[in-house]
Amino acid sequence: MADAEEGRLERLTGMLKRRGIILPAFEIHGGAKGLYDFGPVGGRLRNKVNQAWLNHWISMGNIVELSCPTITPYAVLEASGHVGEFSDFMTNCNSCEEASRADTILEPHHPNPDSLTKSDLQQLLSDINPQCPACGASDWSPIVAQNLMFNTTIGAGKSGRPGFLRPETAQGMFTSFSSLYRHNRERLPFGAVQVGKGYRNEISPRQGMIRLREFNMAELEYFIDPEVNPEHDFSPWSSIQMNLLSETDGEITMSITDAVAKGIIRHPTVGLFMAKTFDFLTNIGIDSSKLRFRQHQSDEMAHYASDCWDVEILGSYGWVECVGIAHRGCYDLEAHEKATGKTLRARREFAQPKIVEIDGWTTDGATAGPAFRALAGAVKKAVEQLSSNCEFPTQVTLENGESVTVDLTHVKRVQRTETISGEWYIPHVVEPAFGIDRIIWHLLDHAYDESGKDGEEYVTLRLSESIAPVDYCVFPLFEKDGMGKLAKEIHRSLCSKFGTVSIYDASGSIGRRYARADEIGVPICITVDHQSLQDNTVTLRDRDSGKQSRISISEL
RNA sequence: GCGGAUAUGGUGAAGUGGUAUCAUAGGAGGUUUCCAACCUUUUGCCGGGGGUUCGACUCCCCCUAUCCGCACCA
Incomplete structure (x- = not known):
């Protein structure tokens, strides 16, 4: 540069x-x-x-x-991936206070400790209890997530939950x-x-x-x-x-x-x-x-x-x-769905409802329940997968690999026509x-103009009127003869308008006051002069052009 | 986190082992009929903590912050 x-x-x-x-x-x-x-x-x-x-x-x-809220429970940022992606798991040596990354000191004992969850890593640390690389002791503090997030505790004492800003x-x-x-x-x-x-x-x-x-x-x-397919108007x-x-x-x-x-x-x-x-x-x-x-x-x-x-x-x-x-x-929605089991979806209606013929089997709870007891749920899932032409008794294989015999008394035929009008999906x-x-920085950077007048060092902050922090400066040309009083009245009246900020400044020469206003980017300066006392008009001076115009106070 | 530089009024700078100079800005008063004018007067500074010393803004150490490289930056 x-x-x-x-x-x-x-x-x-x-x-x-x-x-x-x-x-x-x-x-x-x-x-x-x-x-x-x-x-x-x-x-x-x-x-x-x-x-x-x-x-x-x-x-x-x-x-x-x-x-x-800015304070966010651990679980939320765990679901979003910030805890995993954004943290290193740190532990402190209780003997020498040296902080170490838990995955680093466990590297010789696990193929990829970086991939472990916090609790697995804690387990491994407790099991192995490796030596501290700094002092050789084997006494580690509990693992804490240390990453680019500020961590905090929500609540006090034992009821406190971990969280982050x-x-x-x-x-x-x-x-x-x-x-x-x-x-x-x-x-x-x-x-x-x-x-x-x-x-x-x-x-x-x-x-x-x-x-x-x-x-x-x-x-x-x-x-x-x-x-x-969105149809946006890009014209x-x-x-x-x-x-x-x-x-x-x-x-x-x-x-x-x-x-x-x-x-x-x-x-x-x-x-x-x-x-x-x-x-x-x-x-x-x-x-x-x-x-x-x-x-x-x-x-x-x-x-x-x-x-x-x-x-x-x-x-x-x-x-x-x-x-x-x-x-x-x-x-994001999918991640929070998975973590919470809550549905975060929208419904899409089909142009034509879908007619679905359902023809299959389900279990009869009154008989299958006592017959299969703890396995009844798994049996129901397996039976509902069977085709409509299945003949009983039959062997079904459950999720856990077990095989059981199901006969006709355990099942009911399911035959019905369903009309499906739409579906649930996770929005993108x-x-x-x-x-x-960063944007404010660049607004200031782009607005900061030192070119001044006649090659003199003079700073104008050419901020857009929509974001200029001060809307008006009100100056009495001199404070005497009632000009100060009138200018203060105008200043107060401007300030009382919703969202309008005005500064009253009577200190130093008029040119100095314009310069101060220009440096903080005030778009319009209002000056009360001798003529104002005669006819209730003031001059408006535009920051960027320096041009003045005279308008009636009532038009402000 | 590593390496280098720096830290003095609001801002920008000078300087010294014995409390600090300049410019500019700010306040008050005067003057002035519109763009940092002028006169008088006034306010305000040695980043923090240790050490050496009779005495430290100055020398030494640590910390903090700032700037520049490197690393980091979902």
């Missing part, structure tokens, strides 16, 4: 701190790695970005907002599937969104806002029927050329519309969310020339995913992944996942 660029990064970081936008957290106690504050200006900025994001998706009409917001939306399904009148497609905190105990957070231990994320889970994006980095075609410039038509984007719904993500990011002020979609390589994707595109944004740290849009198949999910902090 060029030296000039590095200097810019330092000046930008300094400005963000000085102006109360983004600051290292807990700094008076020495700070904490990977944790940042959004300050008096940044807090509002973050909130507006979150709101813009929520509104963007909820306006689709079939997407609802959820808010799930969530590493993503998605799982709460999967576990709420039944409620979502009912709310949406059992009709797909529908989606759920959630903005909130996620936590990952990164080994080494870096690059300021880019890798955090506690971060703001925003995820959308969009549930679809895999057998329905709004047909003439917008996007930068695509395709797995097969490399770097190309093409509209989303064409990329879906050509199959480069493998699923139309993934394409739709890519297009809508592009709209969102450019609407809030990301420079579209510094935005690209990068398709995951097949070996880079999770095994269950069929297509995944990252949105990468170019900023002071190079190209950074800020959004991931993944087709996750039925992986398309998941756009946004790193809000």
Whole structure:
């Protein structure tokens, strides 16, 4: 990176701190790695970005907002695969306090200890009781899962259950599937969104806002029927050329519309969310020339995913992944189904009901029960597999390999016609996942303009009006002669409007006040001057053009 | 986690074994009829903990944080 660029990064970081936008957290106690504050200006900025994001998706009409806990029971993240995929099992030597990976110290005693569950690993550790590689003792503390998730205990003492701070917001939306399904009148497609905190105990957070231990994320889970070919209207994006980095075609410039038509984007719904993500990011002020979609390589994707595109944004740290849009198949709902035994499915009605002739056998509980006792259940399963022309008595083989003789007194003929009107299936999910902090970083990076006027050093933060943290600054040209009083009245009246933030500033020269406002990206400055006292008008000064216009106070 | 560098007002920097200088910013007052002007005045700093020393911001050790490589990044 060029030296000039590095200097810019330092000046930008300094400005963000000085102006109360983004600051290292807990700094008076020495700070904490990977944790940042959004300050008096940044807090509002973050909130507006979150709101813009929520509104963007909820306006689709079939997407609802959820808010799930950040504290998550162990079982939930075990089902999702995070415990297994995301952890190392650690144990401490009780003699020398040295921490070791349980699978590593058991390697000589098991072909693949990495594949064991926690309890199996604990069992093996207790059985073998290997020597500590550091001190030679054989005294190990119980195995604990240690991974990128922050673990905690839900409840106190012996009744406490293990849990984690969530590493993503998605799982709460999967576990709420039944409620979502009912709310949406059992009709797909529908989606759920959630903005909130996620936590990952990164080994080494870096690059300021880019890798955090506690971060703001925003995820959308969009549930679809895999057998329905969606007909999305891509016409709004047909003439917008996007930068695509395709797995097969490399770097190309093409509209989303064409990329879906050509199959480069493998699923139309993934394409739709890519297009809508592009709209969102450019609407809030990301420079579209510094935005690209990068398709995951097949070996880079999770095994269950069929297509995944990252949105990468170019900023002071190079190209950074800020959004991931993944087709996750039925992986997540299926995983929670398996773990809980609950049904997480949607119903699909057939165009024509299927008529099924059932002709076979089942057991007669009154006779088979006493006859087979504990085996009766298995016998019933086996009998129901028999063909309709079976003759009794007959030998059936049970699940456990045992063979029993079943005669006619144990069974009943089943003959009926069933009409099956539909079937239950596990919906597929398309998941756009946004790193809000990274997006905010790039908004600031792209908006930060030091070009100034006449070559002087002058900073303007050219934030989009939709996310600017402060909407107005109100200045009296001078505080005397009643200008201060009138300006304060205007300021209070603006603040009382829902969702509007105004700053009153009477300190320093007018030029200095404009400069302060420009540095935090205030789009409009309102100045009360002598004429205001005569005719109740004020000047509006536009941040980006510097142009002034005069309007009546009542029109504000 | 490994290697290297760094840590001084809000920000950016200078400096010293005897408590600190500069620029800028902030507050108050004055001046000023619209883009960091000027005058007066004022506020505020040696990351934390140990050690050496009569005395440590300065030297040594540990910790924390920041930056740069490497490793890690579902």
